[in-house]
Amino acid sequence: MYKILAVDDAKDTLLLLDFDLSAEGYQVVTTDAADSALRLLEKEHFDLILLDMYMPGITGMAALEVIKRKEALKHIPVIMLSAADGEDEIVSALELGADDYVTKPYIAKVLLARIRTSLRLMEKNRELEILATTDFLTGINNRGRFYELSTKAFEQSVSHTSNLVLAMFDIDLFKKVNDNYGHEAGDTVLVEFTQLMGKVFREHDIIGRLGGEEFAVCFPHTAVEEAINACERFRLCLEQHAVMLSKEEGQTLFVTVSIGVASTHVASPGLDDLIRRADLGLYEAKNSGRNKIINADELQVVNQSQRRLIDYIDTINEEEAVEPVSQSQASQTQPTQAQLPPSRELPGIDQQIGLGNVLGDESLFREILVMFYQDHHDDKEKLQSALAGKDSAAAKHLAHTLKGVASSVGAMSLFERAKALDNAISGGEIEQYQLLFEGVAAELLKVMAGIEQELAEQLHDISS
Structure with a gap:
């Protein structure tokens, strides 16, 4: 059931809106002032807002501007209501981010049709946002979304001088899974790997699939020892987890994971550097036997060969490829x-x-x-x-x-x-x-x- 907030200083209009919208199956909350509406929006979730343009105190236009500036509210569709139908006011409202405009006294069928249209567009936009930010197979953050959320977390850790940890995960010998059991089995491993991550790591930890069998977790406001303990719990859970390939045949498979960890405890100029160091820890974990965690913060001072390996990793991720020298x-x-x-x-x-x-x-x-x-x-x-x-x-x-x-x-x-x-x-x-x-x-x-x-x-x- 969609929840609609109706804001109008005319109480008779609110009564009509409550009656017409409730009859259509909407849950309706009404208020006669913009300031109380803004307080409600801070405390409750709404799917759509009906907002009168001209009200005493804070006007509907001013409230609209506040709503569209707030990250948590700006995606809620807003339909403006007004007894005036001047073109300039309509244009101003639409430019501020209103989704539609209806004149009063409103025609119930027209208003309800416009509400349905706005809600459909909202759902479509949500679906598009999910497609753009979610890994299609596992349902977790894709590479772009992970980087976006982790960048914000990194910036917050800098401003609050709190520690942040970045861990890189790579499923060991994953190519053999695909070669020996097929890509469908590989997909099953990836999905169950992700589900296990969701169970072990905290709700506010940022989990993402970077591509293939490589995953990452960002631990905001976390000491490196706590993050390593969490990664170790995950490593042990995965090691003992039987992936069911065929229920009919009872065919199961076990996989392990190598993990590299890096933290802002060691000065990092940015998230890219943190990812790079965690990648080096992951490389060391795979190179030294797999199924283990390497804390890149404790690695010896990077020697020349290691630096060139880091540079190689950088080359893969650079925005522009380096042209070869003649x-x-x-x-x-x-x-x-x-x-x-x-x-x-x-x-x-x-x-x-x-x-x-x-x-x-x-x-x-x-x-x-x-x-x-x-x-x-x-x-x-x-x-x-x-x-x-x-x-x-x-x-x-x-x-x-x-x-x-x-x-x-x-x-x-x-x-x-x-x-x-x-x-x-x-x-x-x-x-x-x-x-x-x-x-x-x-x-x-x-x-x-x-x-x-x-x-x-x-x-x-x-x-x-």
Whole structure:
């Protein structure tokens, strides 16, 4: 049942509104002054407001302005009521955010029709907001919404000098779940993983799915020890939780999670830095055996190799991809061929550039190749799905990210093809999508096959 607040200084109008709206099944609350209406709005939830434009004391126009300035109230539809029908007043009300305008004495059928229209629009807007901010599979905050809410929490922690903790979660060996049991089983794991998070973490903790099998939790006003204890409770619950794949066959599956934690206890210039440090903790957790929590605040001072790994993570998330340096520039700023380890042929990858990006550190270059393979081996399918579903935002994100990381590993042909697709999506050149996608897909398959062949043993060790 929708709840409507009717505000009018004319008591006979309020009686009529109460009668007509109640007869239609609405719950009606009436008041004859704008100041009491504003107090009611602070205490109770309403789905729609009928607001008289001219009242003694605080006018309806002034009340409307207050309502539309408040974050918690601005989405409530407001229909203005007035005995006057001057165009200037109507325009002023609509510009302040009113949804509609009805003259008095009102015609009941017309008013009720406009109320129904406003409520339908409100519901549609709510649905659109949910779609825009919620992960479609798990129902929790998507990446954008998580970042928005966590940024606000971070800013509040700074202004109140309270501690905030950010934890990154990655389901261990998730690719094996999809490979061995199918993507439907993988979806079941993701959904139950999320449900378990909702049970373990507090209502005011901010939970989000960042993509794939990666999740994050922001703990506002929380000491790092408390957050780690909560993460440990979750890790143990997940470890012992049997995911039901088939009720008929009684088939179950157990998964584990690696977690990286970072807090504002260590000075952080912003949320991005906190996420970056938590990501490094997550990397250490996976690299040192999985199914554990690493507190990035306690890691040793970041060495040069770790810094380049952080920079690699940054490259994935940067808004604009870094253009590759030319060979002439590389010769001036990077080690010469004689300084680099002997290179082997990797299809689609210029190792001179790739090794140069990590200052000739071959072991680090191999680690980055592994990371590139793990993070992007299924980008072809993701891109194809996004383009087929006409999800330009997702397709652009995938092409843009692939462009940046391809440059990092020296996959220059892949870089150029992903760049062309990225530009076409930005320009809305729909007729070019398929042809450019096929070029990206072919080059990506070549690069991934080369990495798989070169690092077969290392990839096998990581996935086992």
